[in-house]
Amino acid sequence: MLKNQSHAPVHRRRIGITLAIGVLVASAIAVATPAVAAMAAEQSSLDAAPSSVETAAAAEAVTAGRTALTDAATAVVAAESSGLDLGDASTAVDTSGLLDAMDELDDVDSLTALELPVVRVQATAEITAVTTQTAELHARQDAAAAEKQAAEAAAAAAEAEAAALANANTPDGARASAAAIAAEQYGWGGGEFECLNSLWQKESGWNYQAYNADGGATGIPQALPGSKMASAGADWATNATTQIRWGLDYIQRAYGSPCSAWGHSQSVNWY
Incomplete structure (x- = not known):
């Protein structure tokens, strides 16, 4: 009886500690729950699939990119085979950046709602760069062709004038x-x-x-x-x-x- 009485206070203290720990854990969970929920929501947003609107815009960018690549290749071949004097500047069009962007857009299923717009904007910028270079190459070729035509016309006129003079001198x-x-x-x-x-x-x-x-x-x-x-x-x-x-x-x-x-x-x- 005395032994039992002597152990009763210790047992009550352990119960008190356990209850206190439980309260602390419950409090910690209660405090952490909003942050955890926010993190979970943010992660869910990061992993969300792109919207149909963004996917359609990406598809349009892919089409525009392919057109830009085709136009660039055609312009380079035309310039190099024209036989015209295009000056010392290169006839190449740098399409490396656009090709990389196109590779990423082609793998659209792996891109999230946050990633796809970034890739699409980058692709659009590369399309603009390639299109600009292609237009500049066309302009150089057109200028060279016009210069050649003018030179040929001048030579023909001089030849005709010389022939007319020779005839008039008889x-x-x-x-x-x-x-x-x-x-x-x-x-x-x-x-x-x-x-x-x-x-x-x-x-x-x-x-x-x-x-x-x-x-x-x-x-x-x-x-x-x-x-x-x-x-x-x-x-x-x-x-x-x-x-x-x-x-x-x-x-x-x-x-x-x-x-x-x-x-x-x-x-x-x-x-």
């Missing part, structure tokens, strides 16, 4: 030029041209290189000195049409018409 070409200028600028018809033809056939044979060693008369109209014809053009020594323009002006001022000049030449053997 006696028949010079006659044709003289007849046209006489009619257009002075109103002199066929009769006046017959006189002109006779006059200059006698003077030079319609040879723009004719030169009279005795007096120095030069060219088709036999200008004396030949440098007088510079008033009609700096190319007077090499262009029959320039000589003709000067000669017709001289005839108009000095004689009024080719037939008057021819009549004078027949009378005194010069004009």
Whole structure:
């Protein structure tokens, strides 16, 4: 009895400690529960699947990315095979970043609602970069093509001009030029041209290189000195049409018409 009485206080203390521990644990759980719940909710949000809207936007980005890659490849092949001088800058388009982004977008099922928008935005930026480079390459090629076309046109025009000059410098070409200028600028018809033809056939044979060693008369109209014809053009020594323009002006001022000049030449053997 005494033994039992002596042990009763110890037993009550242990029960008290156990109850206290239980209260503390319950309190700790009560305090921790909101934080744990918040963490669980946050983790659930992180792991959530992307919305249908975001998935559709990602699919559009994939389509745009493939188009950008195709356009870039086409532009590079066209530039490299064009044979045009595109300068020292590279004809390559850097698509490495876009390819990496496309790889991530292709694995869309593994991306969460938080991850997919980030990947999509990055892909969009890479698409813009590739599209910009492609446009710049197209612009360089277009500029080079335009420059080449202009050079070819200039060369063709120069060739045509040279051919026309060569033709006009022949006696028949010079006659044709003289007849046209006489009619257009002075109103002199066929009769006046017959006189002109006779006059200059006698003077030079319609040879723009004719030169009279005795007096120095030069060219088709036999200008004396030949440098007088510079008033009609700096190319007077090499262009029959320039000589003709000067000669017709001289005839108009000095004689009024080719037939008057021819009549004078027949009378005194010069004009």
